[in-house]
Amino acid sequence: MSASATPRPRRFLPTGALNGTIRVPGDKSISHRSIMLGALALGETRVTGLLEGEDVMSTAAAMRAMGAKIVKTDDGEWIINGVGVGGLLQPETALDMGNSGTSTRLLMGLVASHGITATFVGDASLSKRPMGRVIDPLSTMGADFTSVEGRLPLTMRGASPAVPITYRLPMASAQVKSAVLLAGLNTPGITTVIEPVPTRDHSERMLRGFGANLTVDVDEEGTRTIQIHGPAELKGQTIVVPGDPSSAAFFIVAALTVPGSDVLIENVGLNPTRAGIVTVLRQMGGSIEEVNPREVGGEPVADLRVRHSQLHGIEVDPEIVPSMVDEFPVLFVAAAQAKGRTVTTGLEELRVKESDRITVMRVALELAGANVTETEDGLIIDGTGGAPLPGTSGAHHVATHLDHRIAMSMAIAGLNSMNGVAIDDTSPIATSFPNFEALLASLVAR
Ligand SMILES: O=C(O)C1=C[C@@H](OP(=O)(O)O)[C@@H](O)[C@H](O)C1
Numbered sequence: 001m002s003a004s005a006t007p008r009p010r011r012f013l014p015t016g017a018l019n020g021t022i023r024v025p026g027d028k029s030i031s032h033r034s035i036m037l038g039a040l041a042l043g044e045t046r047v048t049g050l051l052e053g054e055d056v057m058s059t060a061a062a063m064r065a066m067g068a069k070i071v072k073t074d075d076g077e078w079i080i081n082g083v084g085v086g087g088l089l090q091p092e093t094a095l096d097m098g099n100s101g102t103s104t105r106l107l108m109g110l111v112a113s114h115g116i117t118a119t120f121v122g123d124a125s126l127s128k129r130p131m132g133r134v135i136d137p138l139s140t141m142g143a144d145f146t147s148v149e150g151r152l153p154l155t156m157r158g159a160s161p162a163v164p165i166t167y168r169l170p171m172a173s174a175q176v177k178s179a180v181l182l183a184g185l186n187t188p189g190i191t192t193v194i195e196p197v198p199t200r201d202h203s204e205r206m207l208r209g210f211g212a213n214l215t216v217d218v219d220e221e222g223t224r225t226i227q228i229h230g231p232a233e234l235k236g237q238t239i240v241v242p243g244d245p246s247s248a249a250f251f252i253v254a255a256l257t258v259p260g261s262d263v264l265i266e267n268v269g270l271n272p273t274r275a276g277i278v279t280v281l282r283q284m285g286g287s288i289e290e291v292n293p294r295e296v297g298g299e300p301v302a303d304l305r306v307r308h309s310q311l312h313g314i315e316v317d318p319e320i321v322p323s324m325v326d327e328f329p330v331l332f333v334a335a336a337q338a339k340g341r342t343v344t345t346g347l348e349e350l351r352v353k354e355s356d357r358i359t360v361m362r363v364a365l366e367l368a369g370a371n372v373t374e375t376e377d378g379l380i381i382d383g384t385g386g387a388p389l390p391g392t393s394g395a396h397h398v399a400t401h402l403d404h405r406i407a408m409s410m411a412i413a414g415l416n417s418m419n420g421v422a423i424d425d426t427s428p429i430a431t432s433f434p435n436f437e438a439l440l441a442s443l444v445a446r
């Protein structure tokens with residue numbers, strides 16, 4: 001059981017209606033990539049709206065350790081001066097990835113085609129997560145790894161020159177796809193990733209935006225073939241990071257489930273490869289209105305007006321899973337308060353996130369009085385029909401296992417409950433959403 005050095009327990013009490021306007025922080029996936037590509041580009045990259053969560057700061061520290069100059073100005077803009085593709089320096093000490101799978105796997109891709117050696121370390125949660133999924137293709141490209149069973153701590157020696165490969169993804173993972181494409185940046189020739197099931201496409205969009213020669217072909221079955229020509233030359237860009245739909249999801253579910261709520265969430269990224277949660281919650285009867293749709297930083301964005309709604313259970317189509325892979329914990333919270341049964345399948349990837357999100361959410365929701373059955377690849381949830389959940393009682397605390405999404409999901413479960421929901425540790429929330437508790441407080445009537 002993993003816990004922070006100084007855990008911060010908290011009981012999230014019933015709030016009454018949530019009302020007001022909030023703006024969620026920048027998208028975590030886009031923030032990581034803007035720092036990585038800025039650090040590899042020639043010239044200056046300017047980023048506004050960067051998520052300043054711990055995960056993204058781990059990426060920034062690693063890119064600094066490999067030679068990039070990264071500073072934040074007084075007005076909140078981030079300025080990155082890159083080293084150029086091929087120019088990464090050997091880090092003098094181990095790269096501390098904290099809790100961040102995205103930092104680890106994407107940076108392993110970058111190091112794989114540079115002639116440097118790097119050691120990756122992480123916290124107790126990250127040290128349990130499988131890295132074999134990137135070690136396999138990157139070894140074929142010529143990188144060499146030392147690890148115990150493909151887990152952190154791990155040392156890798158990049159290949160120079162690396163060998164271009166054609167790699168068919170064995171699981172739906174944007175991190176694996178991105179690791180191979182990023183390795184392809186400094187690999188002479190054409191590196192190809194074949195993606196049978198589409199996953200978030202921020203890497204492809206941003207690599208093109210920085211000037212890489214990258215093509216995407218989609219066949220009649222929907223299989224995507226992505227090719228990058230290396231070595232690439234990237235040029236510094238100006239980037240505006242849209243708000244994170246994965247962070248917005250907590251407040252969408254809060255507003256839908258707490259009676260009387262009416263909340264406007266501004267600037268939410270709605271890239272179709274990320275917006276599955278909005279589709280599914282609408283299928284469940286949720287009132288989510290898109291206001292002022294527009295484009296920010298090459299990504300579709302809108303403000304979302306969300307009103308309390310009577311939700312009903314559905315069978316969630318497994319095909320939509322990759323476009324909402326991080327939103328299932330909070331979807332389970334919505335399902336626990338819906339009318340009737342919600343069935344989810346095809347969620348095997350949830351078992352290898354910061355925690356096993358299927359088992360951990362089953363245990364957490366049961367502790368809060370919900371009716372949940374665990375299957376091999378999902379949960380079946382019989383909802384209350386809108387009535388408040390009992391909540392956790394006495395000294396019982398939900399165990400979050402160093403997983404920010406478990407902590408935030410169960411915080412939201414507390415808002416429409418009888419006793420509130422007590423959580424063992426809120427500190428992991430800072431990995432992706434440092435002002436989550438402050439934004440929640442701002443929506444509660446005083
Ligand atoms: O590429 C990314 O930025 C991410 C991809 C997803 O992971 P997988 O690729 O492991 O599915 C997601 O869960 C993670 O939060 C961020």
Ligand SMILES: C=C(OP(=O)(O)O)C(=O)O
Nearest residue numbers: 099100101102103326353
């Ligand atoms: C899975 C997640 O992130 P990562 O893989 O970067 O740790 C997440 O943010 O839910």
